Amino acid sequence: MNEPAATSLRAATAGDRPAIVDLCKRSLVATYGGFMDPEKMRPWVEGREVETYVDQTWPHMTVAVRGETVVGVVALDREVIDLVWVRDELRGQGIGAHLMDAAERALAAGHDEAELECFAPNVGGLRFYRARGYREVRRYWEQASGVDKVVLRKPLARPVTLERVERPAAREGWR
Ligand SMILES: CC(C)(COP(=O)(O)OP(=O)(O)OC[C@H]1O[C@@H](n2cnc3c(N)ncnc32)[C@H](O)[C@@H]1OP(=O)(O)O)[C@@H](O)C(=O)NCCC(=O)NCCS
Numbered sequence: 001m002n003e004p005a006a007t008s009l010r011a012a013t014a015g016d017r018p019a020i021v022d023l024c025k026r027s028l029v030a031t032y033g034g035f036m037d038p039e040k041m042r043p044w045v046e047g048r049e050v051e052t053y054v055d056q057t058w059p060h061m062t063v064a065v066r067g068e069t070v071v072g073v074v075a076l077d078r079e080v081i082d083l084v085w086v087r088d089e090l091r092g093q094g095i096g097a098h099l100m101d102a103a104e105r106a107l108a109a110g111h112d113e114a115e116l117e118c119f120a121p122n123v124g125g126l127r128f129y130r131a132r133g134y135r136e137v138r139r140y141w142e143q144a145s146g147v148d149k150v151v152l153r154k155p156l157a158r159p160v161t162l163e164r165v166e167r168p169a170a171r172e173g174w175r
Contacts, residue, residue, distance in 0.1 A: 007071065007095055009102050012061035019070035020054050020061065027088050032145075035121035040146050057082070062102050064095050074099040079111040100132060108156040120148035 012020065028045055043049045054061075057075050064072035064086070072086040072095045081103050086095045107114050118125045120139060134152035142149045 007064050007066050007093075007098065009062055009064050009098060012058045012063045012073070014058060016061075016063055016070055017051075017054050017058055020058065020063065020073050021050050023070060023073060023087055024050050024054070024083075024085055027085060030088055031122065031125075032119065035119065035147060037146055040144070062099060062106075064099055066090075071095060072099050074103045076103055076106065079107055079113060079115055081107075081114055081116040084116075096128060097132070104154075104156055105159070108159050112156060112158075114154050114156055115151065117149045117151050119145065120150050126150065126152075 025045060028041060028050075032041060057077070060077065060082075061073055061075045063070045071090050073083065074081065074085075075083040081100070084096060084099055084103070086099070104114055114134075115137075116129065116134065118129060120126075129152050132154065134154045136150050137153050138151045139148050140151070141147075
């Protein structure tokens, strides 16, 4: 998929924290509201759990930006893709795929597989991951949310490294 126009990726900075929190909090209700008890979401939406998470995790985040605006984020925790989120109004433009490509490339340098979790009723999220080659390895009931979670994994291709070859004593030709 082509990179969407005018969107670029970079490592998150401490200064991005408010924008990342805003992005997550804005979409939490829209994304989870259909299947999660509002009481379970309250600490995330009204409390400071998202702020605390972002404060601790931003050094392991990559953001998608358009101009100065953060429009998407992906977070890594060892081999786990801990979060991928795109601004509601910009979904379906390839930003999520671009963030996942970057995360998987980074993980492939040190891991054979990528892992992530998705709420079982988040059918859009699951379709997105399955289309990218993730396969379910288990499910469990998560107490904090009161919702089933699906754990998915995907084998990662090792990055190609060019091996050094001895240069022939005499090389002729066009190169
Ligand atoms: C899931 C999410 C990150 C995808 O980001 P995005 O920028 O909208 O996705 P892209 O535009 O890169 O789409 C990539 C592919 O996935 C498909 N896709 C994306 N979201 C989809 C959805 N909800 N349902 C079905 N397919 C979807 C696209 O059609 C596209 O397919 P294509 O390559 O054949 O054209 C985004 O929708 C999002 O932030 N959702 C809310 C948070 C969430 O659910 N996160 C993941 C679970 S924790």
